[in-house]
Amino acid sequence: MKNLTTLIMLCMGLLCHAFPNPKDTIYTNVETLMKEVRTTKNKTATYYLVLKDGEEKEVKVRIDLKQIDCEIPIFKSESFDIKKLMALKEESLTEPNLKLQVIDTKSKEWKRLTNEVKTLTKERDALKADTLSLDSTAIAKTEADLQDKVKDFKKVDAEVTKLFNEYEAMMDSLMGNLRTQYKQRLVAAMEEAYEKIENKETTFKSVDDDGTFWDIRLDLLKIDATREMKIPRRKDGGDETTEKITAGKFYYILHFAEFGTMFEEEKVKKVFSAIKLWEFHLNPYLVDKKFGLVCGDQYRTQHYINSVVDYKNYEGSLVEEEEFADNNPLAVMELRKFSGGYAQEYVGKFGCVRYFSGYSCSHDDPLYAIQGKNKAHMGVDLLAPINTEVFSAVEGIAYVYPGEIRGYGKTISVKGKLKNLNTGELEEIYVMYAHLNNISIENGASVKVGDVLGRTGITGNGDTKKKDERHLHLEILTQKWPSSAKGFSIRKPPLQYFKVINP
Structure with a gap:
């Protein structure tokens, strides 16, 4: 009997391991x-x-x-090595910080000259205003001193501007490098964790x-x-x-x-x-x-x-x-299908796909000309929350537009070869990314497929009424930058090169 009780208890113990106990x-x-x-x-x-x-x-x-x-801990992992990354940050900041010291020294000179120009201007204006004892000699001397000082000011002002532009370029390069390092180390740390x-x-x-x-x-x-x-x-x-x-x-x-x-x-x-x-x-x-x-x-x-x-x-x-096109610009390729909260089946597609009063649109291919729609959309809108990573679809040269393009905002164009999914042929084109929030690469940089170019945003006219409609605007061009005058003649349908989950 004792042996039977032991066997029952043993079996119950095994069941505790085989089945979940806490509800x-x-x-x-x-x-x-x-x-x-x-x-x-x-x-x-x-x-x-x-x-x-x-x-x-x-x-x-x-x-x-x-x-x-x-x-x-991922930030203590050998692969991620946050200490080395922080050391790289400090090392990378050395040159920009030295540049700031030079800027600070020049800025003091800039402020001194600014004050001296103001003082001489007031002195000259006061002499001119004293009509009773008008001293033309004193006015001429003050005017000459003022012009010399203005000349000195303009020289220093140009130097400060040049120095700050150099500092900005250093910081843009530093940030791009650190973001790349961060991404590479994070991926390595995740691999380490998986193993x-x-x-x-x-x-x-x-x-x-x-x-x-x-x-x-x-x-x-x-x-x-x-x-x-x-x-x-x-x-x-x-x-x-x-x-x-x-x-x-x-x-x-x-x-x-x-x-x-x-x-x-x-x-x-x-x-x-x-x-x-x-x-x-x-x-x-x-x-x-x-x-x-x-x-x-x-x-x-x-x-x-x-x-x-x-x-x-x-x-x-x-x-x-x-x-599958393994070079998608976004991790999830989903077309935008709404505009201001109203369903428009074609709003994120390419071609004559939108309707706005007072516009006209024509396209040679009826596939891209939707009946009743009279406003052109020159690319596709791919849904993406703000700060979604944007990847290069091609290997080639990346061009960063200085400032912003009207309507497009912060924009990158990458020249390279892309496979046409209809013909199977490689075509030399420009892939253009618009409405970006920030840019991780320098103008003229060489990029590979999958390199991070920047992050999505709402620059240009990308600030939609609803947050869930925010997107990356993507165009396929035959030239570096868009031209409204050339319309469809310099553009190709993006969905001939990429697949989306909701075509």
Whole structure:
């Protein structure tokens, strides 16, 4: 009897390992689970998720969370090496700071001359105003002294302007270099974090513990990349400001470690491959990992978990990797379909696609001329919140427009060769990016496919009435910069070169 009691207790103990015990770790909604993942302070945790697939069957998911910001601090990782990055910042600031010292010295001379010019001007005006004892000799001498002083002032003013322009160029180069370094180190640190998972080849049958409870076992790594690197910078006019370099977000790395026998391997692989392609800019080191994925957004992470669970009803495009343009300007290519809150199916497309009173528009190809629309749109609008990274679609030379182009705002044009998806031929064109918030490269810089050019914004006329309509304006040109006079003759339909998720 004693042996039987021992056996029962042993079996109960095994069951405790095979099935989840605390009810508060069982979720029936991915969004609720991800909110917990985002806010939890636990270094590690195990959650159980029970979902329905398209056939209303229960799919049980075990999720092992690893807090990389706690367990493997990303800013202390060997790959990221924040100390070296900060040292690089200080070293890079040496030359601009020396330039500021020269500017400060010259600025003192500039202020002195400004005051002297004001004093002499008042003295001359006072002499001229004294009509009773008009002293022409004194006036002439004061006028000559004033002209000499103005000449000295203009010389120093030009020197200060030149010095400040040199300082600005140094800081722009420094910021671009630090942003590139930050991005490269962050990617390396995420790779380092991924390799710390107990990484084994995924199989389509459970091999650990009791596989009868869960159908999927998922490793979920949460990485904190919100820490800011602050760089002091002087503005035109003398005010001091601080620029910040940060990813400003949590990253989530998914590793689908096990699938139960109910999952069809080839179908799941196709769905997962399609998902990875939409996030390829964040997954450069996971190309050969069949079930590894990086997401920079909590909501897309939960959407992807749902997509894999309900793989039979995946609504995305199952585009094959070799068919996919791996040089997208944005990580997610989605056309804008609204304008001021009103649905206009064509507002983000290319061609005669908009209607505004008093305009006229004509296009030779009826494909790009929508009946009843009389205002031209010379590119495509791709939805993107402010400060979304913009990537180079081609390898070539990048040109930065000085200042802003009317309507377009801050703009970059990159000359290179791009594959026409209709003909399969490489064509030499210019890819133009508009409404940018900031620019990470210098004019004339050589860029490769996937290099960060800058971040999206609302410059020019890009400030839409609704925040969820903010976008990158993209054009394909046959010349460096746009020309309203030449219209469609210098432009090509962007969707002949890129695919979007909502054509």
